[in-house]
Amino acid sequence: MTGALLAIVSAVFFPGIILRVKSIASGRKGPGILQPWKNIILLFRKSSVFSTTTSFIFRLAPAVYLATICCALMLLPFPGMPSVLGFEGDFILFAYLLALGKLLFILGALDTGSSFEGMGANREALYSMLTEPAFFILLGTLSLLSGQFSMQSIFHNLQFAGEFSLITGGIAIYLLVQIAMIENSRMPVDDPRTHLELTMVHEVMILDYSGLDLALIQTATNLKFVLYGGLIANFLMPAVADWSTLASTWHVACDTWHVARDTWHLLDATLNVSIFLVVEAVFAAAIGLMESFRARKKLAKNPQFIVTLSSIALIGFILVLLLTRNLIR
């Protein structure tokens, strides 16, 4: 649950950082860090306009979308804390919860009967279908490397996999960032600022949402971003936070100043929390930079790009297999 709470905390500043970085990169001053949330709160207060074509699916979809992401957040591990809700194979539930949200979101878009939204729904279904293998190969690699099957213990045990985790680290972080961008319909595959419905993916699917429902969706989208940011942070924490030397120094310091050695746990937790928040902030800034200096791909090229991710993940898997099992003798 610590992971979920921290992720929600970082969701407060996450969209603001992206926006601010983007505006600075384009030479503007930009709005305050909290402006995106102010907009969402404004939407929460507004009344809605519904299309007469829509049915209960349209009203159900945002609720399910938000609920699935909240459930997935609860699965987010945090190092050093006992995992209350994690279990063997929790990453499968993680992926399928997000898929449930996506299904309902797609149906919500189809419910309006608009050809634009049908187009967006279609693309969303295709991209998420193509992205899923990359995520599963990545987790297969990590579970092979660590010999564990729950996210908490996978990330925990990576610490002891030594230099191998550094090698996979690069691939894993690259993949997680790209998957996060695709899942959130951001730059290389989709541009949130595009003004032409024909080329939109995510934005076109929410064309008919307004007021409260739109606010729910935007909340969910922000949470989804920090969810992936949290995974990346988890990946980095054991790699960065190998505190054994620091711990022994602290213990020596404790003994000289006559302070209880238990304070180390407090320090350890504080360090982990700050790493988590810093990683989220850096992730947000990186997204802002990527979106400022990168053009979106042609729509027809998107499937190719997404499949490439799976092949990179596959290379990572075979690399790990080579290193850990001496495939070539």
Place this chain on the structure above:
Amino acid sequence: MEQYFIPAAVLCSFLILVIPGKVRFYYTLALILLITLVTAIPAALEFFSPLNVTYLRSEPGLTASLTSTNWVFKGYLGELRFTIDRLSSFFILVTNFTVLTGMLYSRGYLKAYENTKNPAQFALHYFSYVWLHLSMLAVLTLRDGLAFMIAWELMAVSSFMLILFEAEKRSTLKTAVNYLVQMHIGFVLLLFALLITEAGTGQMSFDALPAYFASHSNTGLFLLFFAGFAVKAGFIPFHTWLPEAHPAAPSHVSGVMSGVMIKMGIYGIFRVLISVQSDWYTIGLVLLAISALTGLLGILFSIVQKDIKKILAYSTIENIGIIGLGMGLGAIGLALHNTALTFLGFTGSLLHVLNHSLFKSLLFYGAGSVYRSTHTRNIEELGGLIHRMPRTAGLFLFGSVAICALPPLNGFVSEFLLYIGFFKGLSAGSEYLSILFLLTIITMTLIGGLAIFSFSRAFGISFLGTPRKEIHLQPETITRDMIFPQILIAFFILGIGLMPMAAIAPIANLVENQFHPGSAASLLSLTTAMNKISLFGLILISLVSCILYLRTRVLRQRTPAYGPTWGCGYTEGTPRQQYTGASFAGNISELAQPVLQNIEELRPIAADDIFPHKRSLHLRTIDIFSVALGKLTDLSWLVLKTLARLQTGNIRHYILYAFIFILVIFVLLYLKLI
């Protein structure tokens, strides 16, 4: 006492043919209830009984003594022995449930035919339905080869009669005959397999299989049995009858056929698999390869179909693939002596049999209701049905979520077992096995993603948006009779999704009993995972209801405005401008071009047309396997036509043939060649 049950049931089934129309349905229902009761009680006792004896796998022939219920019926021609063991008890329970819901659903569904069909046709239909039920139960309980084959044949013939209900349509007739022919190819393969068993052991029976496998090579005979059963189960490339037969049959029959009848093929494969003694590795690899192909191609084909029942039929093939993946995983687990893999593979596979029988029959009944009230199965003509038939739409969505293996419903549980099994397999064997298992995981994720694609298309295009064609809808045709069995099924789907251990524990006992992996430890570690999954199911449901409640409360204080769907400033849009099934499937059929061959018949406007004539575009997708099969039959037809020249009709020629034959025999004998 119980040995009189079978002749009594047979006699009672013939009464259907003479009973008056008004009570015929109730009489048939009572008969099916009676058959269900008589078979389900001993099956349930067997299935839910705790394990108290442990058997060693190494002793052949032990499977025969595991049985607890034996009914022996002595007739003039010898004795007929019906045996219920754990494996058959599981399938008996699944079969009885789906047959019962199908019967309940048929009442509302067949009502529309009362004016067009004569009572004899109804009588024959119900008669065949009861016989399908009886023959499936016989297949599940008979072990003797000859009796089994007779029951197998009865099953094929009775389902043939059921498909023929709308025999006035020429396509139905053709499909049914095609079905019957293909069933007999499977029949011949099974007959050969059983004859080989008899040649090896002197006994033509499934009980003799362990003895045969103990002394002979395992792979060959297993593959022969597999091919025979695969025709029934619908493994690619033996599936071509399935996507034709399911749409042609009335919907309650499609539900039963897809839900349980094709599972008789799965039962058969399991029945042989529990007797196999060695060669697990090869068998597992073959099962994995064929199943991965079946799953992936099945769902790909399903995406490009226009007929809503064909979408479901191809998705049945996909689910058979998933069931097969579980069997392959279990077999490889046995080869590696890996408890967890064996346990997870076989348990996941059997649980998916149960799950698929639930959600697929639910979906077929839903599709039947759509057909009943709109008279079309083409999703390109549908749309907006959710406003006219909200209950059916809700249940269809429920079934779609279950079949896409999404939490918190039952499909997720069985696929979870398989996923975790494959992930555990990554580090269980050689490096090549790791790569193989990773490829299987990729296949499963692709299948999952494509299933979401296919069912969002099936549901979205047919139920959402606005009607694409003016359809004279009769909403009153969807009666409570048709909704009730669907709600009953939905209840079980949710039940297994939220309390997975209730279903997994007895199935785990079954796997332990038949394959002896020693799975107590795996079961224990699975229990924690399953409890968390049901916890998450509850959290999800309560979160959704919480958000919806708050949303309704807030919106009640405001007055929402209503208007047309945002059309980019263009307000004169017509329903025909909506996204269609073909355009939704467009990008997938482009990506999978080599497999999904589209035929486009386009009549464009020519450049010199001053007064444009009517344009037309027809899209058809072809199943490449049907085409290949067609080429094969064409070839055999060619060969047979050449041979037919010998059949001159002239008696003197025939005498000449006989003379030549005798001469050849003489020469061969003289040369000591025979």
